[in-house]
Amino acid sequence: MKVTEVVLRQMKMKMKSPFTTSFGTFQDKEFLLLEARDETGLSGWGESVAFHSPWYNEETLKTNWHMLEDFIIPNLLKKEIEHPDDVSEVLSYIRKNNMAKSTIEGAIWDLYAKQKGIPLAKALGGSANQIEVGISIGIQNTIEDLLRLIEEYVNEGYKRMKVKIKPGWDVEVMREVRKHFPNIPLMADANSAYRLKDISLLKQLDEFNLMMIEQPLASDDIIDHAILQKEINTPICLDESIHSYEDARKAIELGSCKIINIKIGRVGGLTEAKRIHDLCLEHHIPVWCGGMLEAGIGRAHNIALTTLSNFVMPGDTAASSRYWEEDLIDPAVEVENGMITVPEKPGIGYAPNLETIKKFTVYEKTYS
Ligand SMILES: O=C(O)CCC(=O)c1ccccc1C(=O)O
Ligand SMILES: [Mg+2]
CATH class of the missing domain: 3.20.20.120 (Enolase-like C-terminal domain)
Known part of the structure; x- marks a missing residue:
């Protein structure tokens, strides 16, 4: 399989109620979405779980954007990948930055399952x-x-x-x-x-x-x-x-x-x-x-x-x-x-709603 185009989106969504942990309070959720497209027009989706601030771990949505744009996407774009299991191998030369890596890895898993026509769970x-x-x-x-x-x-x-x-x-x-x-x-x-x-x-x-x-x-x-x-x-x-x-x-x-x-x-x-x-x-x-x-x-x-x-x-x-x-x-x-x-449709089994996604997108960029 091959990813021919990637869209990165910076999202901002208001939480229904604030969420407080021992390290801080979340009011809004700012995060990245990654869409990985193949040549047939299928899309796999991944979500970065890095927060706006480095209080859970050292990553933030901006460090994730940087790692994805400058290292991870260039490494994977148009590369022939046998199986999603190989993605972590390709990225293994990059130390840490796990949330950034996971964002595209998840999208590639979703894309792979959609290409096979099976649920991601399977x-x-x-x-x-x-x-x-x-x-x-x-x-x-x-x-x-x-x-x-x-x-x-x-x-x-x-x-x-x-x-x-x-x-x-x-x-x-x-x-x-x-x-x-x-x-x-x-x-x-x-x-x-x-x-x-x-x-x-x-x-x-x-x-x-x-x-x-x-x-x-x-x-x-x-x-x-x-x-x-x-x-x-x-x-x-x-x-x-x-x-x-x-x-x-x-x-x-x-x-x-x-x-x-x-x-x-x-x-x-x-x-x-x-x-x-x-x-x-x-x-x-x-x-x-x-x-x-x-x-x-x-x-x-x-x-x-x-x-x-x-x-x-x-x-x-x-x-x-x-x-x-x-x-x-x-x-x-x-x-x-x-x-x-657990949904039975191919891939993640829930359809990304492009209209709602657009509504909460602050900034987006396409890599091809
Ligand atoms: O409802 C959730 O998604 C889990 C909430 C939660 O516990 C959490 C939320 C933000 C950061 C860290 C944690 C945690 O599990 O430690
Ligand atoms: Mg915990």
Whole structure:
């Protein structure tokens, strides 16, 4: 296969409500979309999950644009590619910049599946027809606000509640949540807000029977997490620390975590995500698919990945309507009783809505 033309679009979409983590608040979502066209007129689509600011990792939508325009697109344009698995090999001389690489890799996977006439999920080797999803709830102004939201999402059927925590919004908050919802599948995500010196505070979370605590310590750490895991009963799930198969292998070997959150962009694409999935399966480490407040294209990729067999815990891929008044795909991603039905159409299985995409495009450029 060959990509003959690429369109890069810078998007800006207003979120229905702000989303706050330990590192900052999202009001608008600014991100890149990449459309990879072949000579027959088919298009594959990818979404960059890099944010406007480098607060989750070091990438931003502008570093992604730079890497794509100056290195990645020139490397892949008009190049004969046997299989999407080869894309990461072609790009392997570029260090890091995983989200930039993943943007085009995802588009090429979608294009490949469309050329074959099969769903992306099938192309990846997935078999689930439906996937279970949970929801991630940002830091709120008051505990009452949080309890109200949880109630709402429990009633909507989401299979797992993830509560963002940070110093000053942690043990008391989780205690109240547990008190009001004694039986819900519940977890906390710290986005690297703590250090080993906070071990006694983190131990207190053991009381609340959490499914896991996500990324409590530094975003580049697997050593201190291994120390912490020996001291607490709550399973640690790594997010920010895992950028590759090698990172996952080392974290598993060290005992830094018992669960891994796989985000396609963070690990450089679907091929690497699949490799990490397979490694975790071998080592009896359950995985789930993380979210980056994606619009429809990114959400569709997450759904396809989640059909692989070791995605045994509900992920963060909530309904489009939880984030957007209007999403970029037809139909929008819908969740019923905490389940998403995996589309059966070729590729990502949701049609990019070119009119809506145009409406939210700030700037675009074509490479051919
Ligand atoms: O709803 C989603 O897409 C997941 C939200 C979420 O938890 C998150 C949002 C932005 C940055 C990092 C994270 C995270 O998983 O750590
Ligand atoms: Mg996280």
